[in-house]
Amino acid sequence: MDIVETAQDAGGFTTLLAAAEEAGLVDALKGEGPLTVFAPNDEAFNQFLEEAGLTAEELLGDPRLGNILKFHVVPGKVMSTDLEDGISAETLLSPQEIDISINDGVFLNDNIQVIAPDIEASNGVIHVIDGVLWPADIVETAVAAGFDTLVTAVERAGLVEALKGPGLFTVFAPIDEAFEALPSGVLEELLDNPEDLADVLLFHVVSGQVMAETVVGLDGQEVETLLGETIEITIDGGEVFLGQPKVTRTDIQTLNGVIHVIDLVLVP
Template sequence: MKKSRNFFRVGFLALTLALVLFLTGCTNGLTDTTNDIIDEGLNDIVGTADDAGVFETLLAAAEEAGLVDALKAEGPLTVFAPNDKAFEDFLNAMEMEASELLADPRLANVLKYHVVPGKVMSTDLSDGMKADTLLNPQQIEISINEGVFLNEDIEVITPDVEASNGVIHVIDGVLWPADIVETAVANGFDTLVTAVVTADLVEALQGPGLFTVFAPINEAFDALPSGVLEELLDNPEDLADVLLFHVVSGQVMAETVVGLDGQEVETLLGETIEVTIEDGKVFINDSEVIITDIQTLNGVIHVIDRVLLPQD
């Protein structure tokens, strides 16, 4: 009889375990804001989002921005995914139509700001943590206070939706990265920022276009001949010309700049700058590019060690 009781006990435990696993599987999905996702071998991030049925705007944006293949790649990646309600609220706040968002040249950068390299589960997040994104070096700030929040006010409403190439965390808002001016402020380009404000170019450099800025370090302004900087600051129109001589239309990443060796590139001033490569170093006219690919909402910053002057 002891053998029978042991057999009954083992059978009962097995049945209980099976029932627990079944119930866990039934609840291992999204909340009612995202519908249920059934884990059947795990789809990739794009397929998982598509199966959920509440990421239509996000998927349309990824398609328009040319990021679908990247989100279907091996990864792993972590996507903080705004659902359709989040996009609806965002568009209302921005007084934008969905079609305007999809046509916005900044769209790819906005989406890249929602993607973190690697697979980061909710248990990996901690209060005060800063997560790197594909829009390098822009980061997402994590805070934990009766929930997980991104950049203080966007909440993770459904965490840990696993995919074959990463994980999705559903969020209730759209993350908006820092633009060129905000990034310059945050990275200590004090003299450049002062010049931009004085020349009344802040609004232009925060606009919806994509720009490439060759940004002189503070020491570059200090190295100008005596009196030149002061004279420029006293003459905003001349100062604006100098600053526009540092800006190129479009987002030109470092790998593209390297391919422009010996070529001239038109600036927003209408005059050209020359790209040359010597001993593996990249020069814009006579200024060396010392840091590359600081990505922002509306373009990219490359740091240079001398101020470019149009008469050069």
């Protein structure tokens, strides 16, 4: 039996299976793989819902659901004997990782325990866990990735809570050097004028989670930003440009959307 059939046969994964179906991930979990699934049982989901003040219906309708589930899946077949203390495992929500610690048991991200390991399936393995793993959102990911100026700007503009919201969002994130390349005094002026700064930042955000493979297919088209103005996407020599800025890294996935890195600041 594949991973989905194995979970169905084992019982106790009603919410997980419903979530996989709602998020459109059933086919992926029934695919060739191999995959390793850290699977919260129904008790884990019930505890999570209670602590979060959510109903199962609200969770299943959350736009972040697919990303949450992808954070529970690691490419390859990783048995419990392959796990070592202090290692990290990159998930399908790349580059988000799960930290592994071993101390009187196997723990994920410090506080979620593997309670039933090594349930083998034809296309991978399931490890049952006692909690729901929660990936970093756009702001947390930007902080960890070292987008210092962008994060400072988001804070000054009062957009932190918005970019930590359910989304989903696509953020074209300028590196620090992109802000430094602005004409002299412009960055300082923007940081002193939160409303203008917010307009500039919203010009870097598109509603929805637009992955690189979709962006490439938008050659010559304009996409609307959260500012209400559009940016034109062009492909030249296999590279993606948003007007003059070039996309230098793609598909940094997060809880509530995706980040693509650009080398210049977009100015509306």
